[in-house]
Amino acid sequence: MSYPQKVRIVEVGARDGLQNEKQPINVATKLSLIHQLVDAGIVHIEAGSFVNPKWVPQMAGSADVFNGLQRQRGVTYSALTPNMKGFEAALAAGASEVAIFGAASESFSQKNINCSIAESIVRFKPVMEAAQKANIPVRGYVSCIAGCPYEGDISIDKVAEVAHTLFDMGCYEISLGDTIGVGTPAVIRRIIAATQQQVPIEKLAVHFHDTYGQALANIYAALELGVSVIDSSVAGLGGCPYAQGASGNVATEDVVYMLNGLGIDHGIDLDKLIQAGTSICQHLGRSSGSKVAIACQG
Ligand SMILES: CC(C)(COP(=O)([O-])OP(=O)([O-])OC[C@H]1O[C@@H](n2cnc3c(N)ncnc32)[C@H](O)[C@@H]1OP(=O)([O-])[O-])[C@@H](O)C(=O)NCCC(=O)NCCSC(=O)C[C@@](C)(O)CC(=O)[O-]
Known part of the structure; x- marks a missing residue:
């Protein structure tokens, strides 16, 4: 069986992971997490989200997070932007x-971003043009x-x-989310x-939540088909506020352990990653929601 030789991990713990947390998490804690993850070798990290803070209060401090980053060369610090207001804020924050x-x-689109799928595309167009x-x-x-x-x-x-519509509009990559x-x-x-x-396979990423314990098996299936970009969340943090019962994303530590076993390059130091999760x-x-982290720490 052939797999990609190299995989890019998109670490979503600081966004998807923390957005659902009920307890307040201050900017310093988010920054510390992001900096530890980058130190572990993560080169693509979702650092926040510019959405209505009434809808997702945990992401309210995203501008401060971006402003406080000790940015490293070669690292992508990304943000969710559902509309122009979000895009302008993300741009201002760097x-x-x-x-x-x-x-x-359709129903999820309404609950999540308050519009139909077709309306969402209309809202995305100016974001794409401005970007x-x-x-x-x-x-x-x-x-x-x-x-x-x-x-x-x-x-x-x-x-x-x-997926085709978003790609056709100019998205360079499409992440397929098994939200629940x-x-x-x-x-x-x-x-x-x-x-x-x-959408060409090299432009597809997978974003799997582990609610039913299927995420690693699903990633393996995606790798077999040639997918080489995997979204994951350190310590399996997370869940979606508009998807009741959705547990965290697949844990980055567990993905990295599996990639190690398959001999696939990813550039991440597992020990440092586990430390960031701890x-x-x-x-x-x-x-931790990571089985690997629990096993490695006895
Ligand atoms: C999308 C909106 C903003 C539309 O919300 P809306 O109510 O339709 O927006 P609106 O344009 O009618 O404006 C209403 C109010 O929202 C404000 N507003 C408008 N836009 C913004 C903005 N960007 N940032 C801050 N504030 C904003 C705007 O200023 C106004 O404020 P008011 O005058 O009432 O005080 C809203 O529905 C929202 O914030 N939803 C939250 C969506 C979200 O963050 N969901 C979680 C992330 S998605 C996810 O987790 C899934 C994923 C990506 O991980 C993949 C997977 O697992 O499947």
């Missing part, structure tokens, strides 16, 4: 990349690829269609096979 986030589910003018790369997300917390089953054709972690490898294979008819878990007063 985000090196932004992400627009759509969905393959192109400012030379800021734009990543695109498609949520609910394998199921929706409100509608259940989602058409694979819809996933491929939304219901996918299994056979389903994920079908989704990727259909989507790669519309620090944030201690701060949050909870145990």
Whole structure:
């Protein structure tokens, strides 16, 4: 079986991971997490989100996070931007990349960003144009690829269609999100096979939540198909505020351990990564969601 020789990890712990936390997390803690992750070798990190703070209070301090970064050369510090207001704030804060986030589910789109899928595309267009003018790369997300917390089953054709629309608009990469972690490898294979008819496989990333314990198996299936970009969250932090019951993203430590076993290059120091996860878990007063971190720490 052939896999990509090299994988890029997109670390989403500081955004997707922390956005759902009920307890306040100060800017210094977020910065410490981001700096530790970069020190561990992460080169692509979602550092925050410029959304309505009434909707996602935990991301309210994102401008301060961006302003406080000790930026390292070669590291991408990205932010979610659902509309022009978010984009302008991200630009002012110095985000090196932004992400627009759509969905393959109408109901999820309404709950998450307060508009239909078609309306979301209309809102994204000026963001794309402004980003192109400012030379800021734009990543695109498609949520609910394998199921929706409100509608259940989602058409694979819809996933491929939304992915194609975002790619066609100018997103350099499309991240396929199994927001509630219901996918299994056979389903994920079908989704990727259909989507790669519309978006080249090297432009696809996978973003799997581990709610049903399927994330690593699904990533393995994606690797077999040639996907080489994986979103993950240190210590398996996270969940989506608009997807009841969604647990964290797959833990970065567990992905790195699996990549090590497969001999796939990723550039991350597992010990330092585990340390970063331990620090944030201690701060949050909870145990790690990474099986590898738990095993390595006895
Ligand atoms: C998208 C909006 C803003 C639309 O919200 P809206 O209510 O439709 O926006 P609006 O344009 O009608 O404005 C209403 C109010 O929101 C404010 N507003 C408008 N835009 C912004 C902005 N950018 N930043 C700050 N404030 C903003 C605006 O200023 C106004 O304030 P008011 O006059 O009432 O005081 C809202 O629905 C929202 O903030 N939603 C939160 C979405 C979110 O962050 N979800 C979690 C991330 S997505 C995710 O986790 C999934 C993913 C990506 O990880 C992949 C996966 O797992 O599947």
